[in-house]
Amino acid sequence: MSITASPVTGSTTREAIAASARAMFAERGYTATSVRAIAAAAGVDPALVIRHFVSKEQLFVAVMGWTENPGPELDGPLETLGRTLVAHVLDPARDAERRAYATMVQASDNDAVRASLRDAARVHFIDRLTARLPGADVAVRAELIAAQLGGLMQGWPTIAETLADDADRARVVDLYGASIQALVDAG
Amino acid sequence: MSITASPVTGSTTREAIAASARAMFAERGYTATSVRAIAAAAGVDPALVIRHFVSKEQLFVAVMGWTENPGPELDGPLETLGRTLVAHVLDPARDAERRAYATMVQASDNDAVRASLRDAARVHFIDRLTARLPGADVAVRAELIAAQLGGLMQGWPTIAETLADDADRARVVDLYGASIQALVDAG
DNA sequence: GACGCTTGTCAACAGCGTTGACACGCGTGG
DNA sequence: CCACGCGTGTCAACGCTGTTGACAAGCGTC
Structure with missing residues (x-):
């Protein structure tokens, strides 16, 4: 055996x-x-x-490189997609993935790493989101949403320092989610 | 002499x-x-x-490290601040600064670099923006706006590739500006 | 004139990512 | 059965990196 x-x-x-x-x-x-x-x-x-x-x-x-499962969070209802995405990204259980992302961004100093990161983001996120968005300029809007989520993942450790409690974290989900929702609805 | x-x-x-x-x-x-x-x-x-x-x-x-002048873009009218900030960040004349930011983020692999980057962002941007924002949760909202602009600067080279012409760039300013404006007004 | 301080030079350090030559074990074809 | 090739692993070495210590030259000051 x-x-x-x-x-x-x-x-x-x-x-x-x-x-x-x-x-x-x-x-x-x-x-x-x-x-x-x-x-x-x-x-x-x-x-x-x-x-x-x-x-x-x-x-x-x-x-x-992006081990992530299909990512059901992209399939939720459009009306609350912004909130859903932010909640997903900030989920404490996803700490490791956030750190991995930050690590990759930092290592994107390196050409091969940067290319891999971009491809992965496209395949796993941007393209799928583009297919779901309604209205005009879907490709650009998907890219912008990705940029917003990237900024959030990158800045989160710093942001978390200024938060007092879990209520504040919920507030971030509301605020940032609404901001992204503006891009979802902008079509 | x-x-x-x-x-x-x-x-x-x-x-x-x-x-x-x-x-x-x-x-x-x-x-x-x-x-x-x-x-x-x-x-x-x-x-x-x-x-x-x-x-x-x-x-x-x-x-x-952040050579930037005072940065009058933070002093514009609140009703259009989102748009102003995005236009400022995407200004072609500011290409070098955007690249410098991306370079610093990548180098923030390094502890000292990361600390310096964070301090500079606080002093030159977040604190000043916090003072200007109306309503509640101003500190958190300022931090979130900074995260969004950071994501935009970081992702811009990629985003620019998917744009056809200058009209598309203007569209980005509108879309992303409106999204940030949502955070400005969220108080 | 001796001192000390800055400015600059040189050879060397340990560590890095990577390479090439070599050894072992094992399944396969003559 | 034995030789071959191939995947696996070992070792010493390469050229590069950031950094250091010992030493020289210029120069203002007591």
């Missing part, structure tokens, strides 16, 4: 490397995480990391 | 270093710009760069 039914492709060590990489990138960011540190955490030679994934940057996009 | 009447503090070489650094950081980003390259462009020893500014990261914040 085989201990691990290996997935489509992938040795155990490859997954070990991916796991340490994911953890360290998320915690310390791209530049502060060294290939050697990832290798050490996975109990592996640094060269092996490069052999499996081709470069540090490709390892990063492979490991941080 | 002295060729250069030196400002408050600063040798000529220090300014030469700052100038090359500013240019190279703006063009290639933080990580892709090496201290040695800055030194070479300024015709100077790499060690001298570190001697003048204490580290690469301090050189970066010294040189990229």
